[in-house]
Amino acid sequence: MVVGAFVTLVVAETRRPLRRPMAEPKARRDLRNLGVAALSAATLRVLEKPVVEPLSREVERRRFGLLQWLAPPRWLEVPLAIVLMDYTLYLWHVLTHRVPLLWRLHAVHHVDLDLSATTALRFHFGEMALSVPYRAAQVVLLGVGPRALSVWQDFLFASILFHHSNLRLPLPLERRLVPWFVTPRMHGIHHSIVEAETNSNWSSGLTVWDWLHGTLRLDVPQDRISIGLPAWRDPAEVTLPRILAMPFARQRPSFRLPDGRTPRRAPSRALLPG
Known part of the structure; x- marks a missing residue:
């Protein structure tokens, strides 16, 4: 199902692109992103899978954690787990932007000069490694059993x-979806080079968390968004070896352009413009 969704989106975004022209050839970017993804997947296979899945089984066996103590009806357990995991992931996403060590690693995701389905897989292996204790804490404290964990992951x-x-997407359709689920136009704003826009739209699944925390932005037209981070605008600086080494190199001010300027934009009143 997940592979089918990935292939469908890769084909669909080629036929109905939201943002263009692209800063780099799509094939080159996709191969780079898949290279980063392969290292991340291997990291999760080695570090997360042997920890989180056994913890989930143990949580269910010992009836430990919030959901196990509440003991909701079986039909309600999975939806509640998705909501709680999604909210705590929102908090983790905020931390990856606010904590300097985590931002060093998460910036690899944001220096992509374009945005596409493969960007969803482009997370530095170091970030994935540091996320394992947080994921384990989510499972244990929330009491997420194996079935609920599997559904949430999908x-x-x-x-x-x-x-x-x-x-x-057709604009009327996206305007109907965005009050409930994170959409391409909404998340595109999060990948803007304007810092105030990057520091918005942190939700990963359900939009409600940005609404509750006042971090929702739907006022930037996609054709006015430059994707990436201001400090890395040259495609030659975001090759695979460079982005893998980036967290370990001397850090630049992420939101300052090479000429020293800081990108800014006046807020608009438009609601999810095209």
Whole structure:
């Protein structure tokens, strides 16, 4: 199902692109992003899978954690787990922007000069390694059993593939979806080079968390968004070896252009413009 969703989005975004022209050839970017993704997947296979899945089984066996103590009806357990995991992932996403060490790693995701379905897979292996204790804490404290964990993982993966894609949905459809789910236009604002816009739209699945925390932005037209980070605008600086080494190199001010300027934009009153 997940592979099918990925292939469908890659094809669909080619036929109905939301943002263009692209800063780099799509094939080159996609191969680079898949290279980063392969290292991240291997990291999760080695570090997360042997920890989180056994913890989930133990949580269910010992009836430990919030959901196990509440003991909701079986039909309600999975939806509650998705909501709680999604909210705590929102908090983790905020931390990856606010904590300097985490930002060093998360910036690799943001220096992509374009946005497409493969960007959803482009997370530095170091970030994935540091996320394992947080994921384990989510499972234990929330009491997420194996079935709920599996459904949430599928929901999350499908969601991040969808909202990172460069797919132009019909505007009336996207305006109906965005009060509930993160959409490509909404998440495109989060990948803007304007810092105030990057520091918005942190939700990964459900839009409600940005609404509750006052971090929702729907007022930037996609054709006015420059994707990436101001400090890295040259495609030659975001090759695979360079982005893998980036967290370990001397850090630049992420939101300052090479000429020293800081990108800014006056807020608009428009609601999810085209």
